Amino acid sequence: MRLPNLALLFLFLGSFASGQIFSPDETVSRIADNLMCTCGCPHIIGHCGDECSVAPQLVHEISQLVTAGNTEEEVYKIFEDKYGLRVRAVPKAEGFNLLVWVMPFVGLLVGLVVIFFVINRLKPDDSNQETEKVHTEIDEKYRKLIDRELER
Amino acid sequence: MIELGHYCLIASLVVCAFGMIAAIVGGVQKNLPLVRSAENCLIANFVILGVASLCLWYLLLTDQFLVEYVAGYSATDIPTRFKFTAFWGGQKGSLLLWALVLSFFSFLVTVQNRHKNRDLMPYAAAVLLGTIGFFMLLLNFATNPFETLNFIPEDGQGLNPLLQNYYMIIHPPVLFLGYVGLAIPFALAMGALISGRLDTSWLRTARRWTLVAWIFLTCGVTLGGMWAYEELGWGGYWAWDPVENASFMPWLITTAFLHSVMITEKKGMLKIWNFVLILLAFELSIFGTFITRSGVISSVHSFALSSVGPFFVIFLALSTSLGIFWIVYRSKELHSEKRMTSFLSREASFLLNNLLFVAICFAIFWGTVFPILSEWVTGEKITVSMPFFNTVNLPLGLALLILTGVCPLIAWRKSSAKNFKRNFLTPLGAGFFSGVVAVALGVRDLIPLIFFSACGFVAMTMIYEFYKGARARQTIRPSGFLLALMDLTLMNKRRYGGFIIHLGVVLVFAGIIGSSFFKSEQLFTVATGEEFSLGDYTLRFVELTDRKDPEKDVVFAHLAIFKGGEKIDDLYPEKDFHHKSEQPMTEVKIRSTLKEDLYLVLSGWEEGGEATFHVFINPLVQLIWIGIGIMVLGGMFVLIPNKQLGPAVALKKSSLEVQDEAA
Numbered sequence: 085m086r087l088p089n090l091a092l093l094f095l096f097l098g099s100f101a102s103g104q105i106f107s108p109d110e111t112v113s114r115i116a117d118n119l120m121c122t123c124g125c126p127h128i129i130g131h132c133g134d135e136c137s138v139a140p141q142l143v144h145e146i147s148q149l150v151t152a153g154n155t156e157e158e159v160y161k162i163f164e165d166k167y168g169l170r171v172r173a174v175p176k177a178e179g180f181n182l183l184v185w186v187m188p189f190v191g192l193l194v195g196l197v198v199i200f201f202v203i204n205r206l207k208p209d210d211s212n213q214e215t216e217k218v219h220t221e222i223d224e225k226y227r228k229l230i231d232r233e234l235e236r
Numbered sequence: 237m238i239e240l241g242h243y244c245l246i247a248s249l250v251v252c253a254f255g256m257i258a259a260i261v262g263g264v265q266k267n268l269p270l271v272r273s274a275e276n277c278l279i280a281n282f283v284i285l286g287v288a289s290l291c292l293w294y295l296l297l298t299d300q301f302l303v304e305y306v307a308g309y310s311a312t313d314i315p316t317r318f319k320f321t322a323f324w325g326g327q328k329g330s331l332l333l334w335a336l337v338l339s340f341f342s343f344l345v346t347v348q349n350r351h352k353n354r355d356l357m358p359y360a361a362a363v364l365l366g367t368i369g370f371f372m373l374l375l376n377f378a379t380n381p382f383e384t385l386n387f388i389p390e391d392g393q394g395l396n397p398l399l400q401n402y403y404m405i406i407h408p409p410v411l412f413l414g415y416v417g418l419a420i421p422f423a424l425a426m427g428a429l430i431s432g433r434l435d436t437s438w439l440r441t442a443r444r445w446t447l448v449a450w451i452f453l454t455c456g457v458t459l460g461g462m463w464a465y466e467e468l469g470w471g472g473y474w475a476w477d478p479v480e481n482a483s484f485m486p487w488l489i490t491t492a493f494l495h496s497v498m499i500t501e502k503k504g505m506l507k508i509w510n511f512v513l514i515l516l517a518f519e520l521s522i523f524g525t526f527i528t529r530s531g532v533i534s535s536v537h538s539f540a541l542s543s544v545g546p547f548f549v550i551f552l553a554l555s556t557s558l559g560i561f562w563i564v565y566r567s568k569e570l571h572s573e574k575r576m577t578s579f580l581s582r583e584a585s586f587l588l589n590n591l592l593f594v595a596i597c598f599a600i601f602w603g604t605v606f607p608i609l610s611e612w613v614t615g616e617k618i619t620v621s622m623p624f625f626n627t628v629n630l631p632l633g634l635a636l637l638i639l640t641g642v643c644p645l646i647a648w649r650k651s652s653a654k655n656f657k658r659n660f661l662t663p664l665g666a667g668f669f670s671g672v673v674a675v676a677l678g679v680r681d682l683i684p685l686i687f688f689s690a691c692g693f694v695a696m697t698m699i700y701e702f703y704k705g706a707r708a709r710q711t712i713r714p715s716g717f718l719l720a721l722m723d724l725t726l727m728n729k730r731r732y733g734g735f736i737i738h739l740g741v742v743l744v745f746a747g748i749i750g751s752s753f754f755k756s757e758q759l760f761t762v763a764t765g766e767e768f769s770l771g772d773y774t775l776r777f778v779e780l781t782d783r784k785d786p787e788k789d790v791v792f793a794h795l796a797i798f799k800g801g802e803k804i805d806d807l808y809p810e811k812d813f814h815h816k817s818e819q820p821m822t823e824v825k826i827r828s829t830l831k832e833d834l835y836l837v838l839s840g841w842e843e844g845g846e847a848t849f850h851v852f853i854n855p856l857v858q859l860i861w862i863g864i865g866i867m868v869l870g871g872m873f874v875l876i877p878n879k880q881l882g883p884a885v886a887l888k889k890s891s892l893e894v895q896d897e898a899a
Contacts, residue, residue, distance in 0.1 A: 120619050126477055128622055131470040173621040180613050184606045184620055188599035188628050195591040203584055 115146050115159050118173050128173050237291045238303060241382040244288035245375050248335070251277045251284065252369035256362050263358030263431065271358045275346045278361055281368055282343040285336045292329060292381055296322050301389045305329060305381045311394035311816055313787045317405060318395050324408040325395045327544065328381035333409065334525060335371040337416040341445075342368065345420050349441065356427030356438055363423040370551050378544050394787070394816035403463035411456025411483055415521040417449025418486060421493075422518035422559075425511055429562035434569055436501055442514065443497050444875065446490055451871040453487045458864045469822035469837050471757060471852035473860070476625040481604045482524035485597050489517040492593035499586050502648075507570040508563060509590070515559035520597075522552055527604075580656075585643045592636045599628045626752075630683070634690060637745050640738050641667075641694035644701050662700050667693030679754075687749040695742045698735045705732075729876055736870030743863025750856025757852040764845045767798075771853045773834055774798040778806075780847050789813040790823075793838050793847055797827060809838040809849070833857045 113130065121132035121139050129146075132139035149159045163171045175181035255277025262270030292305070296319050301307040309325040310318075323329045342364040349357050375381065398404075421442040428438040460483060465473040474480060493513040499506045526548035603620045610618050645659040670692025671685055679685055706721040713723070725732040760768045760775075767776045778794040792810035796803055807825040814821065827834040835852035 118623055120621060126619075126621070127470065127475055131472060131475055131622070168617065170617045170619045173619060174624040175610070175618040175620070181610055181618060184603065184610075184624065185628075187602050188595065191598045191602075192591070192595040192632070195595055199584075199587050199591055202587065203579055 111150050111156065112143065112147050115150070115156055116143055118160070119146070119163055120171050120173055122167050122171065237294050237300070238382050238384060241288050241291035241295075242380075244284050244291065245372060245380065245382070248281055248284045248288070248339075249369060249372040249376055251281050252365045252372055255281070256365040256369060259358045259362035259365060263362070271361070274358060274361045274365070275350075278339070278342045278346045278364060281365070282336075282339040285332070285339045285368075289323070289332060289336050292332060293320065293323060295382075296320070299392070301392050302384050303381075304383045304385050307385060307389050307392045309392070309395055311392040311787075313391075313815070314394055314400065315787075318400050321399070321405045321408075322395050324412075325399050328375070328379045328383075330408065330412075330525075330528075331371055331374055331379060331544075332381050333412055334416060335368055335375065337409070337412050338364070338368050338371070338419055341416055341420055342423075345423075345445070353424070353427070353433075353438055353441060355433040356424065356431040358427070359430040360423040360427030363426045364419065367419050367423075367555075370547075374544055374547055378547060394814070397788075397812065397814045397817045397819070397821045398467060400814075401463055401467050403459050403466065407456060407459035407463055410452055410459055414449050414451075414453030414456045415483075415486065415524060417445060417452055418490065418514075418517045418521045420445040421449070421514050425514040426559065426562065429511065429566050432566065432569065434507070434566065439497060439500060439510070443494070443501075446493055446497075446514070446517075447871060447875055450487070450490045450494060451868055451875075453483070453490060454864060454868055454871065457483050457487055458861070462861070465857075466824060466826070467821075469824050469850075471755070471835050471837075471850070471854060473751075473857070476600075476603075476622050478604050479524075479528050481600045481625075482520075482527040485600055486517050486520040486524060488593050488597040488600075489513055489520060492590045492597075493517060495586055495593075496590050499583055503572075503583060505572040505583065506587075506590075507572065508567055511559075511563045511570070513590075515556070515563070519552060519556055519559075520601075522548065522555070526552065580646065582643060582646045582648045585639060585646050589636070589639050589643060592632055592639065596629055596632045596636070599632065600625065603628070633745070634687060637687070637690045637694060637741070640741060641690070641697040644697055644735070663693045663696040666696030670695075681753060684749050684753045687745060691742045691746045691749075695739060698739050698742070701735055702732065729878060730874050733870050733874030736873060737867045738870075740863040740866030740868075740870060743859045743866065745863075747856045747859030747861075747863060750859065751854045754855045755852065757850065759839065759848060759850050761846055761848045768849075768851075770851045771832075772799050773851075773853070775836075775849070775851065777847060777849070780841055780845065787815060789815075791838070791841070792823075793841075793849070795836060795849070797834065807834075807836050809836040811838055828858055830858050831855065 116129040117131075119129050119142070121127050121129045121142065123132060123138035125132055129139050129142050146159060146163075149162060154162065160172060160176075169175065175184060177185050255274045258270045258277065259274035261267065262272075262274055294300075295303050295306050296310050297316065299306070299310065299312050299319075301310075305326060305328050306322075309322040309329070314322075324333045342361075345364070346357075346361065349360075353360075424438050424442040424445070428434055457480075460480065461473040464475065464480075468475075490513075493510060496506045496509055496513060500510055526545065603624050606620050607618050610616070641663060645656075645663065647655050667689045671689035673692075674685055674688040679688065702721060702725070705724045706717055709715075709720040709724045710717065713720070715723070756771060758770050760770075762768050762777045764777055764779055767774055769775070774797075776796040776798065778796055780791065780793045782789065782791045784790070790810050790812050792808045795807050795809070797805040797807060805827050807827060809825040810823040812821040812823055822837055825836045827836075833852075833854040835854055837850040837852075839848040839850045841847040
């Protein structure tokens with residue numbers, strides 16, 4: 085069987101899968117899901133395609149750090165120091181970068197306030213209340229009629 | 237052919253410039269011949285760009301490597317179908333495709349409105365010609381697909397192997413049909429604003445075009461997801477990549493518009509809001525093309541980096557300013573005709589629905605552009621990826637799902653406590669029952685439980701609406717239940733087509749939750765003949781072998797799949813080594829059932845005969861594709877015209893309409 089030269093890259097993968105099964109524990113998986121692959125792709129480590137030879141190395145690195153007793157936050161910090169801020173899948177919520185988390189909910193809140201005012205502005209004034217009441221009563225009459233028809 | 241292509245691009249630019257001036261002058265002076273001339277320019281443009289596109293296809297299919305684009309994206313040894321699709325493999329061809337599709341839609345809208353919407357059509361034509369003109373400026377001066385090299389290479393570089401996939405034959409053009417389709421409602425809206433013809437007649441035309449665009453966007457976004465699922469080999473279908481986000485944002489705004497337009501047509505409310513949504517959807521479609529093609533944000537999709545970015549920024553700024561100016565200018569004429577009665581009304585729930593769509597879109601936009609913003613402010617490069625989008629969109633998505641079920645249950649104008657009790661009891665019961673079933677099936681996490689319950693609630697709401705309607709229909713025209721159901725659905729295609737779409741949405745949500753929360757994956761390194769297990773499946777590694785295809789070398793593994801002790805399938809995951817690419821490509825193999833997908837990746841191998849496999853079990857993925865299929869069918873059903881509909885609003889005929897009739 086002919087193995088193309090590039091396939092040698094994949095020989096590397098096997099070395100991490102010592103024994104039959106390689107199953108990173110939950111902490112390693114969680115950390116890998118919060119760090120970006122450094123191969124140049126826009127994916128987190130856990131989602132970098134299987135062409136990537138870098139992701140398995142990074143998983144191995146995380147695994148070693150966790151085994152050595154580092155906490156999750158310490159692993160992030162070590163990766164940040166080594167690969168730069170970009171390695172975090174989401175920046176730490178501090179300083180200017182806090183805005184990334186805050187703004188979507190501020191936007192939603194502003195929207196809710198706007199809707200509240202729009203509805204209030206669009207609500208009929210008191211002079212129209214009587215007309216509205218009559219309409220509601222008529223609607224209710226029709227609804228009762230429909231209900232009776234449906235019950236037959 | 238190269239010269240002909242060049243001339244066509246120049247001719248198209250000239251036609252756009254002339255047509256735009258003719259349309260504006262014709263519209264202002266109410267001069268029908270000038271307006272007709274502008275509309276003919278739109279038709280001529282389609283022919284000219286059609287010829288230009290045929291020239292490029294000819295050059296690609298005949299391997300004319302003197303042309304830089306052909307040398308960059310095609311090669312002698314790639315299959316003919318990929319030479320054909322190389323048309324949209326790079327930036328230059330993609331932009332030509334954009335212009336071609338827009339000119340085709342413009343041609344259709346011109347023919348469709350030859351004798352209607354006369355007042356607004358000149359300005360709509362001007363907007364369309366301006367938009368095509370922008371692309372022609374790019375194609376003539378910044379990124380010409382007919383540009384030649386100083387020498388003729390022996391062979392081309394070939395198409396990116398990632399794009400040599402059957403989904404890539406259809407995904408880009410379908411997505412473009414969606415993007416480009418949004419230019420038509422935008423042009424009609426601008427036409428209505430500029431001409432001051434603000435009755436609902438334009439809205440009806442715009443709504444149908446928006447629905448067409450929505451259907452294409454839905455298909456395009458989904459095909460992209462399917463491509464990612466099969467081609468990228470990480471076991472997922474959506475990675476919140478900037479380009480994926482860019483295609484999803486106009487979809488969200490378009491969906492919001494398709495809801496808000498109902499309030500406008502039924503109640504005469506939210507008129508300004510509709511214009512804002514149409515403007516936003518169009519700008520986001522341009523933004524999507526900008527992101528894909530400018531390379532401003534890192535993405536696997538940014539296959540080409542170029543200098544078109546500044547052009548897009550200028551066009552976005554100009555078109556947004558123009559839109560905002562005219563909305564503000566006409567705002568006094570866009571008052572609501574009716575008033576909102578209560579917070580507990582269907583009108584209010586539609587407003588909330590719109591808010592959620594826009595909030596999700598804003599969150600995605602914010603996360604997509606934040607790295608650029610942060611770099612400007614702090615000087616440091618950062619990443620905003622999947623964890624952010626999942627966290628932010630999870631509660632918003634849940635709220636939207638629940639609202640999908642709540643909206644139809646709330647009465648127009650005002651809901652009473654009695655109305656609430658009567659309408660909500662059955663769907664809420666179904667929601668509770670779905671939760672119990674999920675627990676019985678082993679679901680223990682709170683978030684999936686809430687989602688599955690919400691899915692049950694929404695599904696029952698929709699089914700109950702069909703049931704109630706059919707029963708009511710039976711009382712008016714006695715017939716069998718199924719006949720009454722069919723009669724009812726055909727009589728109000730828009731309402732019940734919408735419910736069909738919502739049933740599809742329920743399946744999509746169930747699929748997303750199932751595949752996100754209950755996915756299992758494991759990496760195995762095994763020797764030939766060895767067996768390994770994941771979930772209910774046992775896999776036997778039979779052999780690893782290779783073959784030579786014309787354009788690539790392939791290494792593939794044979795895996796026998798067993799379930800419950802019985803052999804159920806053979807799968808052959810492979811690694812492709814394209815001759816013209818340094819990057820090996822994963823070809824995953826998937827065994828799909830309604831319950832789950834068994835997803836196999838050949839990750840690597842060793843000289844000794846051992847191979848490493850990445851095995852995923854992705855539950856309920858098929859529900860996503862089926863759900864989206866139902867959504868598309870529902871959308872198509874809504875598009876079927878109702879015969880009994882008459883003209884929207886009979887208004888005094890305009891000068892152009894009188895001239896048109898006389899002509």
